[in-house]
Amino acid sequence: MTDLATHADIAAAPRASADRLRAEEEAFLASQRRDRLRRRILPAIGVASFILLWAALVTVFKVPPYVAPSPQAVVATLVARFDVLMANLLPTAIEAISGFLLGNLAAIVIATVFVHRKSLEQAFFPVVVLINTIPVVAKAPILVLLMGNGMEPKIAIAALICFFPTLVNMVRGLESVNPQALELMRVLSASNSEIFFKLRLMNALPYLFSALKIAASTAVIGAIVAEWIGSTTGIGALIIQSTYNFDSAMLYATVIVGSTFSVLFFLAITGLERLFVRWRPANAH
Amino acid sequence: MTAAVDCRGVSVRFLSERRSVTALEDVSFEVAPGGFMSLLGPSGCGKSTLLRVVADLITPSEGSVSVLGTTPQEARRARALGFVFQDAALLPWRTALQNVELPLEVGGRRSLPQGAASPRELLKLVGLSGWENSYPHELSGGMRQRVAIARALLGGPRLLLMDEPFGALDEITRDRLNEELRRIWMETGATILFVTHSVYEAVYLADRVLALAAHPGRVAAMETIGLPRDRDLSIRDTPEFVAIAARMRAHLGHGAIH
Numbered sequence: 001m002t003d004l005a006t007h008a009d010i011a012a013a014p015r016a017s018a019d020r021l022r023a024e025e026e027a028f029l030a031s032q033r034r035d036r037l038r039r040r041i042l043p044a045i046g047v048a049s050f051i052l053l054w055a056a057l058v059t060v061f062k063v064p065p066y067v068a069p070s071p072q073a074v075v076a077t078l079v080a081r082f083d084v085l086m087a088n089l090l091p092t093a094i095e096a097i098s099g100f101l102l103g104n105l106a107a108i109v110i111a112t113v114f115v116h117r118k119s120l121e122q123a124f125f126p127v128v129v130l131i132n133t134i135p136v137v138a139k140a141p142i143l144v145l146l147m148g149n150g151m152e153p154k155i156a157i158a159a160l161i162c163f164f165p166t167l168v169n170m171v172r173g174l175e176s177v178n179p180q181a182l183e184l185m186r187v188l189s190a191s192n193s194e195i196f197f198k199l200r201l202m203n204a205l206p207y208l209f210s211a212l213k214i215a216a217s218t219a220v221i222g223a224i225v226a227e228w229i230g231s232t233t234g235i236g237a238l239i240i241q242s243t244y245n246f247d248s249a250m251l252y253a254t255v256i257v258g259s260t261f262s263v264l265f266f267l268a269i270t271g272l273e274r275l276f277v278r279w280r281p282a283n284a285h
Numbered sequence: 286m287t288a289a290v291d292c293r294g295v296s297v298r299f300l301s302e303r304r305s306v307t308a309l310e311d312v313s314f315e316v317a318p319g320g321f322m323s324l325l326g327p328s329g330c331g332k333s334t335l336l337r338v339v340a341d342l343i344t345p346s347e348g349s350v351s352v353l354g355t356t357p358q359e360a361r362r363a364r365a366l367g368f369v370f371q372d373a374a375l376l377p378w379r380t381a382l383q384n385v386e387l388p389l390e391v392g393g394r395r396s397l398p399q400g401a402a403s404p405r406e407l408l409k410l411v412g413l414s415g416w417e418n419s420y421p422h423e424l425s426g427g428m429r430q431r432v433a434i435a436r437a438l439l440g441g442p443r444l445l446l447m448d449e450p451f452g453a454l455d456e457i458t459r460d461r462l463n464e465e466l467r468r469i470w471m472e473t474g475a476t477i478l479f480v481t482h483s484v485y486e487a488v489y490l491a492d493r494v495l496a497l498a499a500h501p502g503r504v505a506a507m508e509t510i511g512l513p514r515d516r517d518l519s520i521r522d523t524p525e526f527v528a529i530a531a532r533m534r535a536h537l538g539h540g541a542i543h
């Protein structure tokens with residue numbers, strides 16, 4: 001009798017443990033799904049409670065609209081004056097993107113020259129650092145005097161603000177090549193241009209993209225700050241105008257439009273990075 | 286028959302901040318074609334420097350080197366030598382297959398010589414069929430070294446230079462790769478110069494071991510390993526092997542303070 005029972009137990013054991021395993025797997029997957037959902041919901045709750053607090057403070061303390069608007073007023077302005085906001089976003093976007101392209105292109109070219117001609121790097125890097133120490137708000141008037149009141153000084157400011165981080169990162173990326181990979185190229189009798197394109201440039205891509213992500217938001221800041229000085233259109237001009245008019249709802253709406261553009265620009269660069277840098281950089285492991 | 290590698294009185298001196306450092310002093314040796322020689326020594330004995338002299342990565346201060354009957358520079362330009370580095374030195378943005386193909390894309394457009402194994406065949410030779418499209422960060426340390434060996438074998442070089450290729454691997458992986466390296470050596474018929482600081486590895490792999498002493502790097506002893514050509518790892522437990530290993534260790538210990 002006892003023998004029989006033991007046999008039955010042994011036969012049932014694997015099936016029971018397989019069932020248990022499947023149940024555990026399902027529980028694990030369910031908890032992962034919950035985690036994912038929580039990660040999406042929690043930030044939304046955070047933002048919503050911040051806006052609620054803002055609305056409550058404005059109402060409870062009866063803040064006058066020329067000091068700070070209620071969130072409802074900002075939304076109303078966003079809708080009512082959407083065409084004006086977009087018309088002013090366009091020049092700022094053009095300035096920021098042109099400056100971004102120009103500044104980063106110049107940084108990449110100069111980094112390439114620096115890596116190949118050390119004496120030029122030693123001579124001119126201090127000059128670059130010196131220019132970088134001048135704050136944007138001080139550079140802007142100088143450039144407006146030099147270049148007039150059109151888009152050019154704004155593009156120049158956006159370009160200048162992008163230039164430095166990209167130059168520094170790019171030089172580091174081009175130089176921090178695995179020394180054994182360099183020796184390998186030598187053993188393979190590779191030419192300097194092959195070493196540059198097959199090794200240094202690829203090695204610099206992750207460094208370049210981390211600089212570009214910084215540049216995406218700073219280029220927008222540069223364009224806006226440049227518009228503060230004697231400009232009639234653009235997000236920067238709109239900020240100055242609504243501040244002088246005590247139109248706080250318009251000021252907040254303008255800021256929201258400007259930073260939304262900044263975020264979208266950043267996300268676009270992140271998307272490009274995912275497309276081009278599919279490997280894990282060597283220094284990450 | 287000319288030697289595959291012939292070093293005569295090679296010295297290498299580096300100038301550092303205040304003094305000149307002698308990395309190698311009057312080193313002479315030769316490797317027969319198709320031979321397998323280990324360069325064995327403690328760190329600082331200049332064994333990696335010696336390998337780089339043969340690969341034309343370092344020019345010796347004194348002495349002469351001939352590689353496959355010509356200068357190291359000519360041998361390098363003719364792609365007569367392959368080099369395997371201590372860290373695999375794979376390009377992280379290239380898949381395993383693309384890494385093996387790299388030698389075809391640089392140093393002048395090159396096609397594989399008639400009858401030479403293709404990149405895919407070489408990955409199969411090192412036991413990595415099915416991993417062609419994996420990136421280096423997806424491979425283990427041992428697999429990365431296998432890719433590096435396949436890359437060094439592309440084009441069928443007659444001389445393979447290996448700089449402590451298994452030094453960073455765990456012992457179990459290192460043992461397996463040691464066995465496979467002997468198989469690859471016998472299949473390809475290439476001459477191999479192998480740098481290591483492991484006495485067991487040096488004796489197991491090679492048919493001759495050049496022991497180097499440090500400060501300055503110089504030849505301590507040259508020993509021909511009289512073990513059968515067909516050997517597996519179990520040979521390390523035979524009295525013959527143990528005796529040779531003990532002798533090598535004595536050579537290294539002579540006058541050393543490390």
